[in-house]
Amino acid sequence: MKKERTILYYDRIDSTNVQAGKEAQSGAESGTVIVADMQTAGRGRRGRTWASPAGINLYFSLILKPEFAIDKASMLTLVMALAVAEGMERSMTGISGGGQADIQENTETMSVDTPVPRIKWPNDIVLNGKKVCGILTEMSVKQGTIEHVIIGVGINVYKQEFSTELVDKATSLEAECGQKISRSGLLEEIMDAFEDYYALFEKKGDLAELREFYNQKLVNLDSEVRVLDPKGEFTGIATGINDKGELCVELEGGSTVEVYAGEVSVRGICGYV
Numbered sequence: 585m586k587k588e589r590t591i592l593y594y595d596r597i598d599s600t601n602v603q604a605g606k607e608a609q610s611g612a613e614s615g616t617v618i619v620a621d622m623q624t625a626g627r628g629r630r631g632r633t634w635a636s637p638a639g640i641n642l643y644f645s646l647i648l649k650p651e652f653a654i655d656k657a658s659m660l661t662l663v664m665a666l667a668v669a670e671g672m673e674r675s676m677t678g679i680s681g682g683g684q685a686d687i688q689e690n691t692e693t694m695s696v697d698t699p700v701p702r703i704k705w706p707n708d709i710v711l712n713g714k715k716v717c718g719i720l721t722e723m724s725v726k727q728g729t730i731e732h733v734i735i736g737v738g739i740n741v742y743k744q745e746f747s748t749e750l751v752d753k754a755t756s757l758e759a760e761c762g763q764k765i766s767r768s769g770l771l772e773e774i775m776d777a778f779e780d781y782y783a784l785f786e787k788k789g790d791l792a793e794l795r796e797f798y799n800q801k802l803v804n805l806d807s808e809v810r811v812l813d814p815k816g817e818f819t820g821i822a823t824g825i826n827d828k829g830e831l832c833v834e835l836e837g838g839s840t841v842e843v844y845a846g847e848v849s850v851r852g853i854c855g856y857v
């Protein structure tokens with residue numbers, strides 16, 4: 585049976601995250617999704633802009649009104665990253681989800697030519713080592729409690745020209761899998777996966793139940809990474825996330841550092857992943 589969800593669609597808008605914030609303030613229910621064909625002021629992480637031309641990509645923002653403590657909100661970005669990777673995989677293989685059994689089945693029946701979406705910690709999705717999706721989570725807090733959380737997702741769907749700065753590290757679903765995937769179908773697969781994963785997140789209020797799935801998709805797993813910490817850069821081997829979504833990085837001497845996403849980013853030793 586199809587799940588019912590409220591989706592508000594715009595041909596053109598400044599930013600789905602901004603619009604989602606306004607809708608949330610005006611009483612939109614938790615679970616409402618704002619989608620646009622084009623954004624005139626798409627927002628990326630760290631104050632960057634997110635190029636959002638019409639007709640070729642998927643831009644959407646999910647409104648959540650959770651009742652848990654503020655410090656748990658950053659984990660929602662990882663839940664969405666997992667759902668995006670899963671939704672993409674289902675869309676590319678044509679195998680739709682419906683539970684954990686299907687998640688296993690997808691991986692086993694995937695054609696050798698279909699690239700597997702991987703997560704670059706904490707929340708970029710990569711295909712063949714290039715970024716295909718970014719996620720920006722924003723939160724409104726009043727008197728120490730969460731009013732709403734907006735999880736904004738931008739996915740490069742069809743083939744396109746990237747700026748000189750991005751050409752070596754960005755890609756699209758079509759460029760990597762050779763298919764024109766339906767944007768509305770992709771959104772539906774992602775939201776179906778998100779709802780399943782969010783239920784698992786809510787059980788314990790952390791990523792304990794999702795950690796294994798996330799680590800299976802982690803492009804950095806068991807690889808050497810460079811941690812760009814404003815307090816000092818260091819390298820180590822990424823051994824996966826912990827229940828809070830921090831990346832565990834094993835240093836040369838054998839000790840492990842748990843890296844919190846906030847101000848820190850991670851790179852591969854030779855480049856982006």
Ligand code: BTN
Nearest residue numbers: 599626627628629718719736738
């Ligand atoms: C990143 O910098 O990697 C995050 C990019 C997030 C872009 C999406 S597109 C839909 C939503 N609306 C926005 O303005 N930003 C997010």
